[in-house]
Amino acid sequence: MDVVRTKSMTATLVTDSEAATDREDLDPRLVSFLKPESFEADQYRMLRYAMERACPSDGSRVIAITSPISGDGKTLTAVNLAGTIARGGQSRVLMVDADLRRPSLAKVLGHSNVHRGWGLVDAILDRRLSLEQIAWPLQPFNLSVVTSRRPQADTYELLASGRFGELLRDARQRYDCVVVDTPPVLPAPDSRLLAEWIDGYVIVVAADKTPRKLLEETFALLGPAKILGLVFNRESYKGSRYGRYYYAYSSRS
Ligand SMILES: Nc1ncnc2c1ncn2[C@@H]1O[C@H](COP(=O)(O)OP(=O)(O)OP(=O)(O)O)[C@@H](O)[C@H]1O
Ligand SMILES: [Mg+2]
Incomplete structure (x- = not known):
């Protein structure tokens, strides 16, 4: 299993008036889009590398980003990973917000940048x-997104209906890689319900916060076969093993 560490991020906005996407509306922590040359963005490239190695491409991949409990950084990790994969330019990438209990993809991408019409729940x-x-194309990032809204109906019933599976089957035909933002594993059954359509899980844990026992329970529930790796999110500079070497290296080049 691979372990990737992401440092706590403070990104500087980069603007480009030619781009269709309003970069000022993107969450500044979306470093894969806004600061692709940064140390932080390189951490997502490492995650991409680990994911591609663990899940070779003999067809399209459907990767879920999840965590034991809420607030560990699933959504930011999912969008930064999708952005990194899309940057290569060879892959058609789709991001799906399947966290129907707390949909937040539209918020981090900026409401002005994504489809304000139909989303996953509607379909x-x-x-x-x-x-x-x-699916809404996010130009010029070579990435499409399916956002979601909090439904009136029971989220379990919606995901269990089979229709979500049909949409993902269609996504497999149309895209090389599908990155799915999911609810946390332990507080609700939704993530486990999705397992049937997911090729691999990336588990995000908040560095120095997520209790080890909860991580073990998550592993047991998802089963080791589909777990691609762990992301230690929000690791501080102090905890980052390679951070200072990286900066020393990049300042000389
Ligand atoms: N790498 C990071 N650097 C700085 N802040 C971060 C990082 N990752 C997450 N955060 C902070 O933690 C909060 C939660 O992040 P995010 O929304 O990605 O988590 P989540 O696991 O998707 O949460 P939820 O379970 O509510 O959907 C963000 O608002 C952000 O403030
Ligand atoms: Mg989230």
């Missing part, structure tokens, strides 16, 4: 809506 409830109608 689950109305079979006439296709994946194409709910």
